[in-house]
Amino acid sequence: MNGKIVKNQQISAGHFLLRVTLAESFKTPMPGQFVMMRDPGRIDPLLGRPFGVYGFERSQEEVTVEILYKVVGKGTLVLSRLRESDFVEVLGPYGRAFDTYPEAGKVVFICGGIGVAPITYLAQHYRSLAAARDVELICYYGASKAENLVGIEKLKRICSRVFTSTDDGSHGFQGLITERFSADISSYAAGSSKIYACGPRSMLKELSELVAGNSVFCQILMEERMACGIGACLGCTVLLKDGGGRGEHARVCMEGPVFNIGDIHWG
Amino acid sequence: MNGKIVKNQQISAGHFLLRVTLAESFKTPMPGQFVMMRDPGRIDPLLGRPFGVYGFERSQEEVTVEILYKVVGKGTLVLSRLRESDFVEVLGPYGRAFDTYPEAGKVVFICGGIGVAPITYLAQHYRSLAAARDVELICYYGASKAENLVGIEKLKRICSRVFTSTDDGSHGFQGLITERFSADISSYAAGSSKIYACGPRSMLKELSELVAGNSVFCQILMEERMACGIGACLGCTVLLKDGGGRGEHARVCMEGPVFNIGDIHWG
């Protein structure tokens, strides 16, 4: 469906916040679900690009979807050139959402770079779910440098604690966010904690090693190139461990993008 | 070279006036010359599109080029979507200009549809050339209907007389502009008149028949699809009459776009 851009603003070098209004028939996305976006006036780039939902609001006549994105190639470059009142095609919401548990004790979010976008929407969901309950939201957020810790203010408003790391030490811990997290890992017991993560494959793989052998609940959002976004092309698969129950390949757009970390075959 | 759009305004259904500022190194176009334009952010459409120059101004630091165009396909559609402060690539000016004669007696312009654009620039040139001289500028301008007689006000300011025709009779003579012109043809004697025309191939062909056997000076601007615009691809040829002196094919971008009407092989 075509949406109208109300805002497409650079919030830090190469990072944009895009806000689009859509017809009210657009379904409310669950945290972890994504949308496929395209400039409808082009066939080059040809395919939609997947983005996790960052924000969502519903009013009487329309809905507003927000995504937070980083320019990395042609598709995101073209998106960044669209302006207020331009149309953008938004398909979705697609994919399997994060499993959430209102009764959870400690909820831990780990994000690397632009992985912050879907995680923020999840954190928000937890905050609204758990408003009156005894849930602690803790976030670990890593980026290359301080400026790239986009959306950190919003995260701070949502979570009780936000730990950061940067490659250059310009904000928080100097090093990888998984290193920072590993220092605290013993405080997140399997029974009372839920871990959610989104970020580069290397970060998720690192995390999988940290939580391996531990039975703590840990779901991650995986990224892969997509064509259809709805399970038809089999283009977006990731390898699951044998006996993962769903065969060797799983489609990120259907069986994912959210996976239990233990199911992924890291190769 | 990249230019900056200062105006890209719809002036009537499907017709736009585009004004672009360019570095002052851009050469002053002669009437009949054209520019190749592209949206530099795309490879689809891939090739530049040729447009006759409609207006031109030079100041100390920059130049301004104006084109008047009609949306007929992908290239012009994409152009019409560009907005103020967007960049557009402008190569040129290219091609052979109209031959002009300050001492001419009656200068007759015949234009069909968007062919008005290069003709207006030529008329303007004659007006400035001939300011103090005894030249009469007469224009015949045909279009499908009154609204499509774009730029007619400007033409009226330049020419002493403007005759119009429309297919539906909504403005001027009902019928083809060549029919309207043929009624007056006897008043344009070979020695003292110059005829210039631009419009659909069918109009130019009609005109060629009207002036055949008459030795009146008649130059026309031919349109063909182009790739390079500079004579390298041999893609834009039109057929000349045998013995036209330049071989069977002539490149519209180099030997043209301006041709003597008698040289064209209409097929």
Add this chain to the structure above:
Amino acid sequence: MKNAGPEMQVDIGGLIIKNPVLTASGTFGYGSEYVPYLDITRLGAIIAKGVSLEPRAGNKPPRIMETPCGMLNAIGLENPGVHAFIKEKLPFLRQFSVPVIANVFGETIDDFKRVTELLSESKGVDGLEINISCPNVKKGGIIFGSDPDMAHAVTREVKRLTDLPVIIKLTPNVTDICLIAETVEEGGADAVSLINTLTGMSVDIERRIPHLANVTGGLSGPAVKPIALRMVWQVAKRVKIPVIGIGGIMNASDALEFLIVGARAVQIGTANFINPSATTDIIDGIEDYLKRHNIDDINDLIGTFDEEGNAC
């Protein structure tokens, strides 16, 4: 009773379909994926994702990459095998009263034969498209499609084992697609469909590695349309059996180009990924065109190309 609309029905090798718009194999899953996004009952026919005798895991990821106005895929024919297809996928596909065409893949002629037999026995399938043109598998596929003798043999063997209409799907990666088309016509094919994808690749220059784990992939999308159209035109002039046009069709205008040069029907592939209702939008667009041109029956449009029309 049809209301006023033009006749859209065509006959593709004995299979009568209510309009000439089909889904291309591998781009429409097993139908279920698209149920939320379009009225499947409106399709001319559904061609399902390719099936092989045994389940296939497909190629390792990454499996797709975008290219200028196109995409490369190297799925590697991931599919649950013909048994699971018949048991798990067919019943769903059948519920829309739209003809279902199975797309058959084999590594050997025997594979093709077994799958054909099983599908024919299953009674749930209305036609077979024999994929002798997949560029993304190590064995089978394109090997059959680029050798006239092999193509002939597969066709003959398959035809012998089934009463279903048999469409042979051709590869564009050949010197003379007309020769292959003629050969499979002789072999008894009821129709040919073309094109499958063109073999291509793409390189990550920073890491100097292929973008696809399989190195090469099949190119599809608007980029290939001019090539597909040329081949369809050539083949339609050469063979008497119906030709189904495929390749880069994004909208009704593209589909009409294929019909005009002689395609009896068209398949929509990559376009489904971009616009899940591409097929029905195209059906609507073709109808509009016929009305606008006062053509009462689409068969009066097919093959009406005036080749000399632009020669001075």
Add this chain to the structure above:
Amino acid sequence: MKNAGPEMQVDIGGLIIKNPVLTASGTFGYGSEYVPYLDITRLGAIIAKGVSLEPRAGNKPPRIMETPCGMLNAIGLENPGVHAFIKEKLPFLRQFSVPVIANVFGETIDDFKRVTELLSESKGVDGLEINISCPNVKKGGIIFGSDPDMAHAVTREVKRLTDLPVIIKLTPNVTDICLIAETVEEGGADAVSLINTLTGMSVDIERRIPHLANVTGGLSGPAVKPIALRMVWQVAKRVKIPVIGIGGIMNASDALEFLIVGARAVQIGTANFINPSATTDIIDGIEDYLKRHNIDDINDLIGTFDEEGNAC
């Protein structure tokens, strides 16, 4: 002395060129057209528009049509003939101290031989590119390029008559381009260049006529890049002689893809139409890349593709 920049010199079959960026035949006219738009002296070599024994008028217009991320052309090898080429075009081309490669076309083997002799005698040419791959002429061209025996014969005959480096330009419209490449290598070719255009077409649906007077044309531009790159990779693995990559190269990044998979040099075609200084921009971009990757000599980049690099 070269200042600090990386070594860009490559050897294409005995012809040493100062960098691997050439103009593709038919897209750079006879050089003069581009003089106002770039510093021609910076080019690795200039390949001129194809020449035949006799002057050719070429095809009727319309000769070009744009397609998604590409264009079709059916110029039909319009050229003034080899005599006029030598007399009128060569002297101009020679003034830039850039190697000039003539692109040779013939309808018969004898034509190829005569043109080769005349060009070799003229002493103004540094190399020959033999075009056995033009899809836009009724006789000659692609016929030679799609039949291994013919390709071999043309190569052998031409080589016999000249001491100039001979590059054979291959057509992509074949089942197995490696076979043709191998055959011409055996025939004595000093290098191969690929790809020429892919045959395609485009239809005006309102008038049901072809967009080109010639009906079909050759597809070039970004759309074909994935196919060209795949073929260059395959051929470079198969033959020992240098391979020159052509097809859809618009910028340095595209050129680097070809070099990485094994092209010794690249030709820039359609890109010249869009950006008259495409070639020199690409030279600059390749140099920047080499510097950024600390590669001192471009020959240390060529063919360093890690095929397994993306396979898990």
